[in-house]
Amino acid sequence: MVFSNIFFIYCFLPVFLLLYFFIPGKTAKDIILIAGSLVFYAWGNPIYLVLMVFSAGFNYYMGMDIDDAETEPSRKGRLIFAVIINLLILCFFKYYGFLLDNISSLTGVSIAHPELDLPIGISFYTFKNLSYIFDVYTARIYSQRSFLIYGVYSTMFPHMTAGPIVRYGEIEDQLYERQISIPRLGIGAEYFIKGLTKKVLISDNLAGIYEPIFQSAGQIPVLTAWIGILAYTFKIYFDFSGYSDMAIGLGKMLGFDFQKNFDYPYISGSITEFWRRWHISLGSWFRDYIYIPLGGNRVSTPKHIRNILIVWALTGLWHGASWNFVLWGVYYGIILLIEKFLLANFLDTIPEICRRIYTFLLVMIGWVFFSQTSFPAILRYFGAMFGPGARGFVNSTTLYYFKTAVVLFVISFLTCGPGLQNRFKRLMKNTPLIAVVLDIILLCLCTASLVYNSYSPFLYQQF
Amino acid sequence: MKIRTNLIIKILMTVFLFLYLGALYLSDYTKDVSMVTIESYMTSHTSITSLKKRERRDLSRYFSIEEESTDGYLFYKDVSPMSVNEILIVRARSRNQASDFLRAAEDHKASQENVFGSYGTDQMALLGDAFVESKGNYVCYICGPDAAAWHDAFISLI
Numbered sequence: 122m123v124f125s126n127i128f129f130i131y132c133f134l135p136v137f138l139l140l141y142f143f144i145p146g147k148t149a150k151d152i153i154l155i156a157g158s159l160v161f162y163a164w165g166n167p168i169y170l171v172l173m174v175f176s177a178g179f180n181y182y183m184g185m186d187i188d189d190a191e192t193e194p195s196r197k198g199r200l201i202f203a204v205i206i207n208l209l210i211l212c213f214f215k216y217y218g219f220l221l222d223n224i225s226s227l228t229g230v231s232i233a234h235p236e237l238d239l240p241i242g243i244s245f246y247t248f249k250n251l252s253y254i255f256d257v258y259t260a261r262i263y264s265q266r267s268f269l270i271y272g273v274y275s276t277m278f279p280h281m282t283a284g285p286i287v288r289y290g291e292i293e294d295q296l297y298e299r300q301i302s303i304p305r306l307g308i309g310a311e312y313f314i315k316g317l318t319k320k321v322l323i324s325d326n327l328a329g330i331y332e333p334i335f336q337s338a339g340q341i342p343v344l345t346a347w348i349g350i351l352a353y354t355f356k357i358y359f360d361f362s363g364y365s366d367m368a369i370g371l372g373k374m375l376g377f378d379f380q381k382n383f384d385y386p387y388i389s390g391s392i393t394e395f396w397r398r399w400h401i402s403l404g405s406w407f408r409d410y411i412y413i414p415l416g417g418n419r420v421s422t423p424k425h426i427r428n429i430l431i432v433w434a435l436t437g438l439w440h441g442a443s444w445n446f447v448l449w450g451v452y453y454g455i456i457l458l459i460e461k462f463l464l465a466n467f468l469d470t471i472p473e474i475c476r477r478i479y480t481f482l483l484v485m486i487g488w489v490f491f492s493q494t495s496f497p498a499i500l501r502y503f504g505a506m507f508g509p510g511a512r513g514f515v516n517s518t519t520l521y522y523f524k525t526a527v528v529l530f531v532i533s534f535l536t537c538g539p540g541l542q543n544r545f546k547r548l549m550k551n552t553p554l555i556a557v558v559l560d561i562i563l564l565c566l567c568t569a570s571l572v573y574n575s576y577s578p579f580l581y582q583q584f
Numbered sequence: 585m586k587i588r589t590n591l592i593i594k595i596l597m598t599v600f601l602f603l604y605l606g607a608l609y610l611s612d613y614t615k616d617v618s619m620v621t622i623e624s625y626m627t628s629h630t631s632i633t634s635l636k637k638r639e640r641r642d643l644s645r646y647f648s649i650e651e652e653s654t655d656g657y658l659f660y661k662d663v664s665p666m667s668v669n670e671i672l673i674v675r676a677r678s679r680n681q682a683s684d685f686l687r688a689a690e691d692h693k694a695s696q697e698n699v700f701g702s703y704g705t706d707q708m709a710l711l712g713d714a715f716v717e718s719k720g721n722y723v724c725y726i727c728g729p730d731a732a733a734w735h736d737a738f739i740s741l742i
Contacts, residue, residue: 179597
């Protein structure tokens with residue numbers, strides 16, 4: 122099930138919230154939350170429910186096991202066992218086919234293997250459970266002794282399928298005691314509608330622009346290629362940040378406060394700043410559990426460079442079992458190194474607007490690596506963007522795409538920064554009635570769009 | 585004693601995981617059957633030849649799938665625009681691509697339902713029983729009165 126689905130919005134969610142609100146007692150609410158999360162997860166492909174429940178049970182047990190170990194070697198041994206099993210599950214579903222395909226290409230020996238569906242949200246819940254294990258090992262948190270409470274943390278449906286990667290320590294207090302009230306329900310609903318609007322009214326419509334352009338990448342003029350990648354740039358932001366807003370909103374309705382996952386990344390003045398604002402929970406996960414344990418920046422310069430490249434290659438690989446994602450990660454690793462060692466002072470001297478344009482252009486180029494799944498496709502698209510593989514600079518189709526996209530681009534441009542949203546917050550504060558009416562109108566528009574259009578999953582769900 | 589119990593629990597969890605993964609692996613295992621073999625079998629053992637064989641242009645038109653991106657396909661569709669009888673079996677080059685093709689098949693089914701939703705009772709019944717699924721790298725969209733038989737024949741091959 123996805124959040125942007127008529128059944129979820131008008132059947133599952135109301136029934137679930139009614140039960141959750143009116144059943145008295147925290148234990149009963151926890152049971153309802155776990156049961157609802159399991160139904161939510163099992164809706165599309167129930168076979169993988171077993172895996173998700175196993176992962177929750179295994180990590181619950183290993184957390185206690187690590188905590189109970191009396192000597193450091195024993196703690197370390199248990200940590201390694203827990204990490205291996207978690208990574209085994211992730212690699213089996215996500216990287217096993219990729220590995221065999223690469224071995225086949227290198228050796229020329231064809232290795233047949235089944236292509237299993239990727240369990241929804243496997244990367245998110247594996248990383249969430251791993252963060253718990255690491256935090257128990259480093260004594261940042263105590264292990265949870267109640268399976269019910271750990272089950273709530275591990276299976277909670279708002280952040281189950283596409284993040285944010287919520288750390289146990291962030292919501293530990295709320296797992297024990299949380300505030301469930303009508304005002305919080307209202308705030309949560311507002312977040313949810315904001316996210317739904319981003320997804321349904323903006324992101325899904327942008328797909329109609331870049332998809333035909335990507336499909337004919339070898340036969341398009343320069344300007345069309347730029348329109349295509351600009352549409353994708355906005356699409357992926359509104360898709361993923363829309364999902365995160367919905368997850369945060371649902372969390373608030375249930376009495377949880379999740380950290381924000383996006384902080385207007387497209388207004389960043391450098392790539393370094395961009396990655397502090399984009400998919401914040403993933404960036405901080407890699408920083409805390411890979412980059413810092415490797416030595417971070419408190420090592421020699423060559424090792425520092427190595428650490429950055431390792432982290433960014435892994436960040437790329439986390440997004441998908443394909444070389445284009447690794448390339449995308451390394452691309453950012455290299456830019457971050459350039460900014461760190463060569464451009465740091467220079468960027469501070471140029472006007473803010475120039476820095477933003479510089480960042481936005483580099484991010485757009487980055488999405489070419491991300492969106493094109495093979496080397497020839499990447500080269501073909503760059504060829505179209507920069508001239509050598511383009512069919513001229515502009516043609517009548519370009520003008521058609523431009524006319525189709527211009528309104529969406531203007532809306533995307535205005536809403537990807539904080540200005541419009543701050544105005545809405547002020548409106549909410551000063552004249553709440555108008556804000557509520559506006560929310561209802563947006564919900565109706567989203568509903569109309571969902572009824573008319575076919576199924577459209579979230580891009581990040583596939584990771 | 586406690587150490588031994590912990591060890592047994594960990595061994596049991598690991599064994600369970602391996603059994604589960606092994607079962608999933610075997611359940612989705614498909615033989616490496618070429619599309620030429622599949623087409624030859626389907627045309628001689630089923631009634632799909634009552635439909636018209638379609639070419640690349642139709643594949644792109646109805647499913648937005650480009651022939652070059654596939655590892656082979658079989659596409660038969662009724663000549664009548666009022667009919668929903670059709671069979672598409674397409675072999676993808678990777679799991680990701682198979683997911684894309686499956687989505688394309690689901691979109692096609694949704695668009696057929698949009699077209700016939702308001703007046704085509706018979707067509708809607710057939711669409712309701714249509715098979716849209718992927719197994720390994722193969723994706724199929726099968727709709728029509730004989731859909732179950734065609735589907736069984738295809739599954740028995742892979």
